Amino acid sequence: MAKIIAGVATSHIPAVGAALDLGKTEEPYWQPVFKGYEKAKEWFKETKPDAIILIYNDHASAFSLEMIPTFAIGCADQFAPADEGWGPRPVPVVHGYPELAWHIAQSTILDEFDMTIINKMDVDHGLTVPLSLMFGQPTEWPCKVIPLAVNVVQYPPPTGNRCYNLGKAIQRAVESFESNERIVIMGTGGMSHQLQGPRAGFINSAFDKAFLDGLTQDPDALAKISHLTYVQEAGSEGIELVMWLIMRGALNQDLKEVHRHYHVPASNTAVGHIILENV
Amino acid sequence: MAKIIAGVATSHIPAVGAALDLGKTEEPYWQPVFKGYEKAKEWFKETKPDAIILIYNDHASAFSLEMIPTFAIGCADQFAPADEGWGPRPVPVVHGYPELAWHIAQSTILDEFDMTIINKMDVDHGLTVPLSLMFGQPTEWPCKVIPLAVNVVQYPPPTGNRCYNLGKAIQRAVESFESNERIVIMGTGGMSHQLQGPRAGFINSAFDKAFLDGLTQDPDALAKISHLTYVQEAGSEGIELVMWLIMRGALNQDLKEVHRHYHVPASNTAVGHIILENV
Amino acid sequence: MENYYDAFKKIPGTVIFDATQSRLGYHLNMFAMSLMKNENRQAFKADEVAYLNRFPMSPVQHQAVLDRDYNKMIGLGGNIYFLAKIGATDGHSFQKLASLMTGMPEDDYRNMMIQGGRNPTMPIGPVEK
Amino acid sequence: MENYYDAFKKIPGTVIFDATQSRLGYHLNMFAMSLMKNENRQAFKADEVAYLNRFPMSPVQHQAVLDRDYNKMIGLGGNIYFLAKIGATDGHSFQKLASLMTGMPEDDYRNMMIQGGRNPTMPIGPVEK
Ligand SMILES: [Fe+3]
Ligand SMILES: [Fe+3]
Numbered sequence: 007m008a009k010i011i012a013g014v015a016t017s018h019i020p021a022v023g024a025a026l027d028l029g030k031t032e033e034p035y036w037q038p039v040f041k042g043y044e045k046a047k048e049w050f051k052e053t054k055p056d057a058i059i060l061i062y063n064d065h066a067s068a069f070s071l072e073m074i075p076t077f078a079i080g081c082a083d084q085f086a087p088a089d090e091g092w093g094p095r096p097v098p099v100v101h102g103y104p105e106l107a108w109h110i111a112q113s114t115i116l117d118e119f120d121m122t123i124i125n126k127m128d129v130d131h132g133l134t135v136p137l138s139l140m141f142g143q144p145t146e147w148p149c150k151v152i153p154l155a156v157n158v159v160q161y162p163p164p165t166g167n168r169c170y171n172l173g174k175a176i177q178r179a180v181e182s183f184e185s186n187e188r189i190v191i192m193g194t195g196g197m198s199h200q201l202q203g204p205r206a207g208f209i210n211s212a213f214d215k216a217f218l219d220g221l222t223q224d225p226d227a228l229a230k231i232s233h234l235t236y237v238q239e240a241g242s243e244g245i246e247l248v249m250w251l252i253m254r255g256a257l258n259q260d261l262k263e264v265h266r267h268y269h270v271p272a273s274n275t276a277v278g279h280i281i282l283e284n285v
Numbered sequence: 286m287a288k289i290i291a292g293v294a295t296s297h298i299p300a301v302g303a304a305l306d307l308g309k310t311e312e313p314y315w316q317p318v319f320k321g322y323e324k325a326k327e328w329f330k331e332t333k334p335d336a337i338i339l340i341y342n343d344h345a346s347a348f349s350l351e352m353i354p355t356f357a358i359g360c361a362d363q364f365a366p367a368d369e370g371w372g373p374r375p376v377p378v379v380h381g382y383p384e385l386a387w388h389i390a391q392s393t394i395l396d397e398f399d400m401t402i403i404n405k406m407d408v409d410h411g412l413t414v415p416l417s418l419m420f421g422q423p424t425e426w427p428c429k430v431i432p433l434a435v436n437v438v439q440y441p442p443p444t445g446n447r448c449y450n451l452g453k454a455i456q457r458a459v460e461s462f463e464s465n466e467r468i469v470i471m472g473t474g475g476m477s478h479q480l481q482g483p484r485a486g487f488i489n490s491a492f493d494k495a496f497l498d499g500l501t502q503d504p505d506a507l508a509k510i511s512h513l514t515y516v517q518e519a520g521s522e523g524i525e526l527v528m529w530l531i532m533r534g535a536l537n538q539d540l541k542e543v544h545r546h547y548h549v550p551a552s553n554t555a556v557g558h559i560i561l562e563n564v
Numbered sequence: 565m566e567n568y569y570d571a572f573k574k575i576p577g578t579v580i581f582d583a584t585q586s587r588l589g590y591h592l593n594m595f596a597m598s599l600m601k602n603e604n605r606q607a608f609k610a611d612e613v614a615y616l617n618r619f620p621m622s623p624v625q626h627q628a629v630l631d632r633d634y635n636k637m638i639g640l641g642g643n644i645y646f647l648a649k650i651g652a653t654d655g656h657s658f659q660k661l662a663s664l665m666t667g668m669p670e671d672d673y674r675n676m677m678i679q680g681g682r683n684p685t686m687p688i689g690p691v692e693k
Numbered sequence: 694m695e696n697y698y699d700a701f702k703k704i705p706g707t708v709i710f711d712a713t714q715s716r717l718g719y720h721l722n723m724f725a726m727s728l729m730k731n732e733n734r735q736a737f738k739a740d741e742v743a744y745l746n747r748f749p750m751s752p753v754q755h756q757a758v759l760d761r762d763y764n765k766m767i768g769l770g771g772n773i774y775f776l777a778k779i780g781a782t783d784g785h786s787f788q789k790l791a792s793l794m795t796g797m798p799e800d801d802y803r804n805m806m807i808q809g810g811r812n813p814t815m816p817i818g819p820v821e822k
Contacts, residue, residue: 090777120355161709162711205707207810391694
């Protein structure tokens with residue numbers, strides 16, 4: 007049976023992708039952002055997972071207003087980087103894992119999650135920036151990636167509780183997949199930030215730190231945070247943190263926090279990153 | 286508050302649409318099929334609902350294999366009849382009810398159903414044939430229609446239990462909509478039939494009659510029927526009956542059966558139809 | 565998924581459109597669905613081989629379409645709701661397709677249906693008269 | 694939905710992209726998303742008015758795009774993730790858009806962020822230096 011061995015969360019800021027792609031990582035502004043990801047790079051080299059389940063949100067790239075899925079799992083062989091208005095990022099095509107992706111789709115649907123199955127999709131910075139942070143600039147990504155997109159653009163997004171429970175269903179699905187593979191689940195987006203209107207630039211470090219603490223200490227409490235609280239306390243785009251709850255739900259009760267990184271700012275956003283290993 | 290006043294279920298056979306569109310309803314083959322819908326036509330004329338929530342499945346018309354939503358609710362202003370390979374059916378455009386459709390989408394998502402919101406969609410025979418059976422051949426459909434499409438093409442479809450519970454969530458949603466409107470919910474598809482392979486033509490009248498009885502007598506038991514049982518006992522396309530459970534879930538515990546019609550065959554299918562009023 | 569799908573395999577004459585079939589039949593089904601546009605139907609009718617070559621399906625899938633062998637198409641990942649667009653393009657009813665798949669003459673199939681259909685005690689395939 | 698959304702309305706300087714906004718901004722957002730294709734970006738840059746006329750948006754939405762008035766676009770149903778494609782087409786960063794929406798010079802906005810961002814006790818809009 008396959009196993010989820012760890013969860014990794016990180017912000018997925020487009021400007022971070024641009025800084026990487028344009029070779030600015032050593033600039034004083036960016037240096038402290040990227041320094042916090044050195045550990046993750048080493049950790050992935052040692053851990054060598056067979057695949058990553060990458061929870062992210064599409065930012066009006068693959069999904070327009072014509073059709074807005076709440077949860078969409080990518081079952082295709084590959085996913086090309088999206089053109090978000092300045093040409094696609096110069097990163098490798100993402101190779102999927104159709105066998106496991108379909109297995110998770112089937113298992114979660116029978117578990118009464120109403121998934122949308124996707125067989126053709128481009129992936130935007132929400133998915134590719136976390137890969138760049140974990141793996142730098144390789145010519146191929148080192149492992150298969152299953153994209154799982156969560157609607158946080160059109161209100162209402164799924165509740166935190168629903169996300170947390172989807173994570174649990176994903177863990178059950180992976181553990182019923184016949185293989186000995188070791189899987190990492192990633193939750194992306196956040197932490198506190200607001201990109202819109204006169205309140206843009208909103209940051210709440212206290213909220214973010216409590217959220218990072220809660221991942222190990224009391225995830226059930228995190229799952230109860232309302233949409234309103236996210237927007238009030240973490241900014242309108244802080245709502246993306248519900249995606250971290252899917253990652254958390256897919257992990258064991260007992261975890262070891264291996265690494266944590268928090269820095270303000272990257273562009274408009276508080277950068278948060280954590281590595282949690284199942285014990 | 287709006288109210289669901291009744292549920293109407295019916296098969297949605299494409300050949301029935303063709304018979305109607307080609308003026309064959311009085312032919313000996315078709316006469317007993319259409320006779321059973323006279324009551325529904327009268328009933329709708331008397332009942333005059335403000336809107337219909339129409340549960341159906343898309344038959345590879347609006348949704349290809351690129352993107353397969355489990356539950357998709359149509360929130361657009363209108364929906365054109367699809368071209369299923371012989372040109373669109375000569376029936377009116379379907380006028381939606383965006384305010385109520387969005388309300389149901391929002392309410393069910395917050396109720397932890399993972400809906401896909403649709404703002405652009407053509408509708409196939411699964412939706413238009415039931416309207417033709419209820420309303421004949423008018424120049425405009427007499428009321429607004431909210432399409433709710435359920436995946437029964439790609440396995441696995443949602444469980445019967447999930448469908449039944451979605452119905453309950455839809456009832457809660459309608460009852461929290463600020464208006465005094467009276468809504469009818471329709472469940473379509475079925476009854477027993479198989480369209481594929483050497484077993485095509487499969488019909489099981491005993492199963493169908495028990496299912497019709499169960500709608501009033503023991504819907505909880507119907508909600509427990511497995512996918513396997515549907516395919517074994519009602520044929521591979523008999524699985525469409527899960528959509529009747531959404532309708533049933535949206536009704537009160539206590540119902541009055543106002544009308545029932547059952548006839549074999551229409552083309553490859555057992556025609557089933559029932560009208561259930563909330564008491 | 566093994567446990568869930570295994571039981572379906574015991575149902576005769578029936579193919580469940582699961583992940584395996586869906587992946588196998590992706591381009592076959594996408595071809596069939598393309599026939600929802602009249603211009604595509606005309607192009608297909610004008611030159612079936614040329615039109616089929618637009619879709620990266622396997623040679624056996626390609627041939628099964630040319631042969632209108634629906635059972636074979638289903639075995640190769642076709643789904644009946646997609647394949648019905650081929651039938652519609654040919655001007656065939658769903659009942660015609662069903663008779664083809666059962667290997668029964670259309671009148672025999674139609675009569676079987678009028679007599680109540682293939683009931684659960686009857687064998688699959690052509691029904692004895 | 695009244696109860697759910699009412700509370701969000703009390704958050705200053707923030708518009709929730711709910712059903713009302715989504716319906717209002719449908720064509721505005723679909724226009725913005727069309728800029729994901731290079732040929733469309735070129736067409737838009739070559740003649741903004743002509744390109745905008747392809748989309749049935751309201752005159753005020755049309756004008757707000759020409760003015761690059763992002764706050765106005767948001768009020769008229771635009772969603773920032775869609776509108777970001779307009780910014781990208783103009784070669785502007787997300788931080789540039791944010792500074793525009795706050796009414797702050799870009800350097801001031803950037804400095805506010807470097808100093809920890811707009812913390813929960815700070816007022817919305819331009820920050821006093
Ligand atoms: Fe994001
Ligand atoms: Fe159907």
